Amino acid sequence: MERAQGRGIPCAITSGMACVHFGVAATTKDCDVLCQAEKSDEFRALIAETELRGLLPHYRGHISPPLDARWMRGGWTSHFTWKTRPEETCLDIFSVAPRGSSAWEQQLQGIYARFNVVAEMKRTNREKDWPFATSLGGQMLLEGDLSGWLHLYDLEVMRQALRTAELPAQLHATRPVLSLAPFTDTLRAKRALMAERMFWSELDEIRVRIYQKHLRPYVTAVRRASAGHRDLGVAAAHEIRIECAARHLPQSPMRDYGIDRLIAEARENVGVTMGHDVLAWLPAAEGNFHGL
C-alpha cells in the first residue's frame, strides 16, 4: 500500500485488516483494498511485479473480473492471489466502497480507510459483520467524532453511550432510528433497529444477486479461453478477462438495474416481513451509492 501510495495511486486497506488496525480483531488473512478506478492499470502493474515469498501473483480463479477502470467503477471486485503456503495470500480490490456515502479517497488514515468508510462497508447481509460496525462507531465516539452514532446498532450501547457522548439532532435525518433517543421504549427501539439492519441486509443481498447473475457466463468464457490454466501470468490472464468481460459483464450493473428500484425492493421486503409501519425508521440510502 505504501508503495502504491508513493506512486500516486489513491488506495487504502479496508474491511477485516482495517478493523484489526482499529482495535476490532478479525480472523482474516485476506486483504481488502480500495483503489481508485482510474488508477487500475497502474495498480495492476504494481501487483503483477510484486513478489511475495519469491512468488508472483495470479488472478484468483476464473471468476475474478479484470482490474480495469471500466468495470471497477461499476462496482465489480477483482481478486488476486499469491500461492504461498500453507495458505494462499489473497487480495481483493474494489473501487467503489459498498454503501459508501462519500468519497473514500478523501477519508484515508495512512494506508487505511477511515472508520466510517469501513463501518459502512460492514452493513452487509452477514450477521457477523454487524458487531464490527458497532465497534467502529464506538471508536469514532471515543475519538470525539459524533458521526459514530450512525454506526451503532446495539441498543444497550446506544442507551449507555447517550450518557457520555452528545447525540446531534442533525443526525436524525440521516438515521431516523436515532430520533427514538433516549431509547427507553425498548421494544419499539429494538424493532426499529431490527428493521434497519434487515433493510441494509436486503439491499446487500439484492445487490450481490445483480452482480452474480452476470458472472456465470463470464466464468465459463474465462475458463474456456484460459484452456483450463489457472496460473497464467497477470498480463496474459488480464487480456483474456478483458475480452470475456466485454462480452459478458455489464460495466454498470447497479445503474442498469436502477438504484431507486433496488432501494424500493429492499424497503418492500422489510415492510412485508416486519410490517409497513417500520418503514418510517429506515434510512433513505440514496446517498449510500457514492461513486456508482
Added chain:
Amino acid sequence: MNAPSMPSPLVPLTPARRRRLRQIMREYHARAFGAELARINFLPEKRRKQAVAEMIDHARSKGVVLSRPALGVTP
C-alpha cells in the same frame, strides 16, 4: 438524500466520559466477540496485532480455513 458521513469536527470527550465510554465498549466487545477477543481488542496496537496473528496461526494449525471464496463482488 443521506448527508455524507464525512469526517466531522471532533468534540473531545472529558477524560471521565472517555473512560466510561471505553468501559461501555469493552463490555460490548465481551458480549459480541467473547471475553478473549475483547481482551485482545483493548491491548495496545503492537500487542493486539501480534495476538491476532497468533490466533490466526493457531486456527490454521488446527485446520481452519480463513480465506473467503472469490465472488467477483464484495458483500
